[in-house]
Amino acid sequence: MNSANESIWVYLSTSPLLWLTVTLIVYCAAFQLYEWSNANPLLNPVAISIISLISFLVLTKTDYQLYFSGAQYIHFLLGPATVALAIPLYQQVSKLKKIWFSAAVAITTGVVLGAVSSVFIAKWLGADMLTQLSLAPKSVTAPVAMGIAEKIGALPSLTAALVVMTGITGALICTVLFSLLGIKDNSVKGIAVGVAAHGIGTARAFQLNAEMGAFSGLAMALSTLISALTLPWIVTLLF
């Protein structure tokens, strides 16, 4: 690089515009790749984007704080997106009236057992306290999980990363798991994915089946609420 190019890079690399644009370019490319592969779950666009962006940051020796100064504009939208979940939830209101009781009981059981089992597995295999705490809200959608992490004394940024890993895992394994368990009902499949793998699982569910997607969104909204209400209590009981 000559010095003129270098000073342009130095200028641009410290502006939020570059990192916002890079994030969008990488995601668009990853999404296109995913579509070309006929929605192969191994090419999950979130996973591919994160791996590519981390590699890019390492190669350009960019600080995460600097990257986040641009990416925060995308991150910010998680808040209104959580509020927006009221709309798919409302669109399912007539079905919700029929199944609300079994859905509420199933989601609460899933949320509680999921959090407790993850914490115990991590503890048993030797994770430290901070990791265990940060794993508790791993199935909750990112902004809320970060809020819960803050309240229970975990690391919000670690929780956010674990939330994304959990979502990708859920999206990857859900189809295999449901066929192994012989579950065929799309509303049940959707609810299970939404509880375990929040928004990333819901995005996957919508690609598999519209009904599964709607119920996944519903489960995600309900489990977000139930987690926010119960997890701080459960963590106090566990630790």
Place this chain on the structure above:
Amino acid sequence: MKFLYGLTLLLIYQLMGEGISLFFSLSVPGPVIGMSLLFLSLLVFYKIKNGNVDKQPQDDALTTSASAILSHLSLLFIPAGVGLIVHVDRLGDQWLPIIAAIVLGSIITMAVTAGVMLLLNRLLKIDENSQSENKI
């Protein structure tokens, strides 16, 4: 304009949620309270307007902006996911418990949720009617 109106409304509800969460120092994050308030508002609004909560438009400002923002929901997780870079040491040291907790925890969560749901549907005899219309 539809998108802008809808987005503004979403932000107003989020702001109300954050305000309530802070004011009463609740453990529930602001956006979740905003979501609950919006859901309740929709129930009340359509009950008054149509006398029936089941009738609802598909192309109003709120639905337009909500589907725009939710259609690429997974994009919104990327900035947080790249944050893995900060925790490389912790992940390197504790990769086994972390991976095991995530994979086994996800399997347990999905299996338990689906199991309880199927069991209760069967007990309450509501298993078929919620999905029969979608069977091909």
